[in-house]
Amino acid sequence: MELYKYVALGNDxxxxxxxxxxxxxxxxxxxxxxxxxxxxxxxxxxxxxxNSASFYNVDGSSASMCGxxxxxxxxxxxxxNPKEKMILKVNDIFYDLHLVSLHPFTVDVHFPKRLxxxxxxxxxxxxxxxxxxxxxxxxxxxxxxxxILKMMKKDDKELYRTNINVVTPxxxxxxxxxTFERGVGRTLSCGTGALASSIAYKLKTDCKEDIIVHYELGxxxxxxxxxxxxxxxxxRFLAKIEANx
Numbered sequence: 019m020e021l022y023k024y025v026a027l028g029n030d031x032x033x034x035x036x037x038x039x040x041x042x043x044x045x046x047x048x049x050x051x052x053x054x055x056x057x058x059x060x061x062x063x064x065x066x067x068x069n070s071a072s073f074y075n076v077d078g079s080s081a082s083m084c085g086x087x088x089x090x091x092x093x094x095x096x097x098x099n100p101k102e103k104m105i106l107k108v109n110d111i112f113y114d115l116h117l118v119s120l121h122p123f124t125v126d127v128h129f130p131k132r133l134x135x136x137x138x139x140x141x142x143x144x145x146x147x148x149x150x151x152x153x154x155x156x157x158x159x160x161x162x163x164x165x166i167l168k169m170m171k172k173d174d175k176e177l178y179r180t181n182i183n184v185v186t187p188x189x190x191x192x193x194x195x196x197t198f199e200r201g202v203g204r205t206l207s208c209g210t211g212a213l214a215s216s217i218a219y220k221l222k223t224d225c226k227e228d229i230i231v232h233y234e235l236g237x238x239x240x241x242x243x244x245x246x247x248x249x250x251x252x253x254r255f256l257a258k259i260e261a262n263x
Contacts, residue, residue: 021049023058023256024090028206028235030058030256031087033094036065036072046074049261056259059202062087064094070107075201082109083153085209089115089125089253096123097255111153118250127249129153129213134247136217148218152247154181156214160222161186183211185219191227193219207233213249216240 022033032049046061048054060081061074071091073081081087092104092115102117111133118124135151148158157180186194195215197208212231217240219229229240241248 019261021056021259021261022094023056023259024093024253025256026086026089026207026209026251026253027233027238029060029086029208031060031062031084031090032056032058032259033062033064033090036063042072042074043078043080046076047078050074050076056261059199059205060084060087062091064091066095066098068107069095069104073108075199076203077201079201081154081201083111083210084108085127085152085211085213085249086207086251086253087209088113088127089209089251092117092125092127093123093253093255108153113153114246122252123254124250124252127209128246129249130246134217136221138221148214148221150214150217152210152213152217154210156181156183156211158183158185158215158218160184181208181211181214183208183215185215187219187223188232191225192230192232194232206235207238209238209249209251212238213240213247217247 019034024031024033042063049056050058050061063072073084073087075081088106091106104115106113106115114128116126118126129152133153137149150156150158161184181200182198184196188194193215195212197205197211199205199208216229216231231238239250
């Protein structure tokens with residue numbers, strides 16, 4: 019099978035073309051294993067004929083959206099047929115994507131505001147949190163919540179039955195986000211986590227500016243207009259792989 023390795027701010031993916039005969043949940047568990055497989059954070063199955071994509075985690079579970087992965091899909095399709103704008107279907111939701119620059123290859127992903135759902139609530143009366151849906155669900159917690167931070171230090175994947183983001187404000191419009199993804203664990207970056215965290219941060223602080231989300235390997239920019247949130251960041255192609263797994 020032909021696989022293509024892409025990366026977005028340290029979040030790495032294997033991309034392959036859709037084939038009817040393959041159980042991709044089972045295949046993801048095999049191919050994504052470090053040491054025994056090729057290893058990556060996720061498997062992306064693309065149907066180039068329909069401009070659609072499906073995302074799979076290391077544990078074989080499906081992800082309803084992936085903000086870093088969808089930028090890699092744009093680059094994958096761009097290499098086949100260079101277009102500055104595309105509409106991609108993910109889990110029955112259509113996303114507009116625009117090319118921002120070629121060097122580095124930067125993509126603007128549009129998240130319609132009608133898609134977004136956010137709640138401010140308490141869990142078991144232990145700590146306040148924001149539940150934010152941006153195509154997938156995220157729990158956003160701020161770094162002054164000592165009780166949840168003690169739980170996170172265990173690094174127990176059983177805790178992460180949703181995507182959990184811990185936000186540390188750096189400046190008025192810059193935040194650092196640590197994401198623990200459902201089905202993956204801690205990742206170097208998370209696109210939808212950055213978006214969800216930015217939305218929660220703006221709600222908490224009443225910040226009106228665009229947000230910069232800082233990660234170890236780079237930054238994501240979150241902009242907002244009347245109709246959409248914009249997730250803007252890079253994507254890179256790494257290698258073509260012939261896999262016998």
